Amino acid sequence: MNAYQAIYDQIPIRFDMASQVMLIGIVQGFFLALVIFLRASTKSAIHWFGWMLVVQCLVFLDVYLCYTGLMKYVIHLNDSTEFLVLLIAPTLYFFLYTLLERKHFSFKKFWPHFVLPTLYLLSQVQYLLSPQAIKLNAYLGAYHRDLGFVPVPDDFDHSYHHIKDRFRWLVLSSFVFYLFLTAKLVWKAYKRGKMSTKNIRMDKYSFSRNTVIIFLVLFVCLFLVFLNFDDDGGDHYLGMLETLTIFITSFFILSESRFFEKSWIADKYETLSSTSVAFESVEEMLANSEYFTNPDISLKQVADKLGTNANTVSKLINSETGMNFNDYINQKRIERSKIRLLDPDFSHLTIEAIGQTVGFNSKSAFYAAFKKHVGQSPSAYVKAKNNEKRA
Structure with a gap:
């Protein structure tokens, strides 16, 4: 116990520019995810974007604790988010799939995407349940090898390392696979020509294309970090890149907000009694009644049937389809x-x-x-x- 405490006390606590940048990104990411969960429908694509943010922020919170040395105060949590790294790429793919295909996520259809993270988690159960000395040594080996290691029982089984030592290759393989799937998804949507840039500032194709580009940049940086660092000492570079990505995303979300529109408080269509409505409700109402075949159909009539205002329905159709109301009805x-x-x-x-x-x-x-x-x-x-x- 004395050897444990002696090394434990030597672990330095550091707060520098890198740690501050990471912390800002993590807080911003959790806040953005909270806003999404409170405002978005659970069936919408943006809901998966929120889960993607949560997964990434949990992973980089682990990186932040390790980098600053604060992990020593919660050493039992060391490497507890490793399996979540294998969910970063899949959740991004789920988001783009629901966004571009306009289909609800079905676990029955997508369960194979959870196999690798689940198997890895199961392979690490022995480590997750191991004594703190084991986890402290794992942390020291990744960040502070110069401090040495604490003694552990000779009969302790380290077989989980067979998979853990190949974790980096699993991550890179996951990123390559899902980078291909997301790029294919965006290209398919582009070829279908379903998205138009005429009516909205940031259409689905442009947003999705930019997401794939960021995905590619993240993969390149991930590869370079893995190439130049034998341990986890370079993960903070990825954390800072993630902060930049989160703030770029926040910028685009805010720039699409009605907060910056003229007369957003006194919108001519908006009333104090207005209520929110999901795009699926618009689709369902029009499909069930074939109301779109009515030659006298109007935006206001559709809004009245849905119990909301015309401006809400117009913006909803615009953001979901890239079309104005007339084009949307004519397409049907x-x-x-x-x-x-x-x-x-x-x-x-x-x-x-x-x-x-x-x-x-x-x-x-x-x-x-x-x-x-x-x-x-x-x-x-x-x-x-x-x-x-x-x-």
Whole structure:
């Protein structure tokens, strides 16, 4: 015990620029995650962004404690967040998937992504339950080898090191795999052409593309740190990079905020009785009633049916789809018209009449909207589909 206390007392406490930067980023990250959890729907993509922040902040809180030496006061927690490092890349992928695919996260579908972190956690149970002397030696080996080590029982089983010694390669492999998946996801969304930059300041594609770029920068820095440091002594560089990333993210979130808009308090659509509504509610209401086929549909009518105000619905559609209300409704009409143009039950109707059944008041409006969303006229679309069937 005397040897333990002697080395324990020699562990220095340091507060420098690197530690301050890390601490600011960790606090900002937890605060941003809290705001997201309080404001965002649990089914929304941004909710996964909040979980991604929580995972990263917990990991870098561990790095902060180790770097400053404060870990000696909670030595039983040393390396307790290692398995979370293997969740950083997956949670980023889950966020982009729900954002770009507009599909809810399903554990049944995505459970394989949790296999590696879970297996690693199970492989380290022996270490997590080990005496404090073992954890102190692990910390000393990573940050203060010059202080020596404390004695441990000779019969203690260190077999968990077989996996622990390969942790860095597991992390790098995870980042490479998910960097490929996220890049593929963004490219797929770009090729679909679902996102437009005309109506919003930061569209989904641009945000997702920038996220992948940051992901790539983080991977390069991770590789360089692993290449130049045999222990965990370079992790604070990653912590400072994470702080920069969190503040860049905070900047873009704040710049999209209504707080900076003119007359945001006295918005002409907003009332004191306004309530928030999820985008899924808009989609469900329009789908269930096929209300979008009503030629007289208006933004205010949709808002009234949802019990909110027109400005809220407009901004929600804008942020989720990158389209204004009219384009959003027309897209739904065009999708329905594509089905009816090929449906034998509607073969007795002219193309103009089919346009009227989905809500268009004139032939010109139908043709213009169809060409905008499909890239060809209705007649050309029907001809192309019939040729495909005959081929």
